[in-house]
Amino acid sequence: MARFCVKCGRENVELIGPLCIDCYLETKELVDTPREIKGKICKICGSEWAEGRWIKHRDLTVSPVESVIYREMSKRIKLDPNIEEFNYSITNQYSDPNGHSFIDIEFKGRIKGKEFRVIKTISLKVDKVVCPDCIKKKSKYYEAIIQLRSKTEGSLSPEKKNVFESFFDREAIENLSDIAEGKEGVDYYFIKKSVARRIVSAFTSSVKDVKVIETYQDETIRNGKKFAKLVISVRI
Structure with missing residues (x-):
């Protein structure tokens, strides 16, 4: 059939x-x-x-x-x-x-x-x-500062600044809320502590003879928990 x-x-x-x-x-x-x-x-x-x-x-x-x-x-x-x-x-x-x-x-x-x-x-x-990160950027909110300075007396050279910034990937750039340049060096303000720490870790893994000190400032208590800004001093 x-x-x-x-x-x-x-x-x-x-x-x-x-x-x-x-x-x-x-x-x-x-x-x-x-x-x-x-x-x-x-x-x-x-x-x-x-x-x-x-x-x-x-x-x-x-x-x-x-x-x-x-x-x-x-x-x-x-x-x-x-x-x-x-x-x-x-x-x-x-x-x-x-x-x-x-x-x-x-x-x-x-x-x-x-x-x-x-x-x-x-x-x-x-x-x-508007996402939370962009709201924070517009208000210049930050949780961490990387203070880039020279180990020797005097101002930070452009060459050293450029070397450090070469470790900024896309996530780091998107996480920046502000940059302040002064006579002694540059302060980089980051929305997240984890991003700031990751940059410094990558930098010190590749560049030797770097002095790093972590401190905290502006400590407050929110919902019963301590919160403070992270300050990472990087001297090269």
Whole structure:
């Protein structure tokens, strides 16, 4: 008995269940996506709120909003089990007359060697706020100071300053809330103590004959816990 597609009646063709491949592609929902994507990004630095914390935006090939979209899609998309190859891309972002935002996403793939293409329109709600780190930067908040000084009498040379700053990676630069240059040297103000300590540790691991002293200032009590600014004196 010949096998045939129950929809179009074609015989002696490859079937997926009761349907030929063409009818399967035509009638089945190959890609199931969320109707709406929600997110939150910092309008200053582009950080994204995800998994209960702020994540710095690192991929410069996509915008912060696109990063939210791709992150949510990777978690919530459902694919037909017969899909062999698959990729997708954002083809359009727009707003309706009422100000509601939408995206069009194009999905491409193969089932049994046959190509398919699907476009889905998804509602987009991405709130643009100011993250805590940027609020702290704007207010010049800091938890640690690195005081860079010369071991010998006189001012700090530009060469020594440049060597020290060469150890500043992207995280360190983003964590800086202020820099104060004076006759004796430079003070670097950091939002987080851990970042300041990491920079000094990396510097002293590579540069010898450096004197480092840690002290604390402006001690206060918050919610029953002691808190103080960390001051790291680095003499080179």
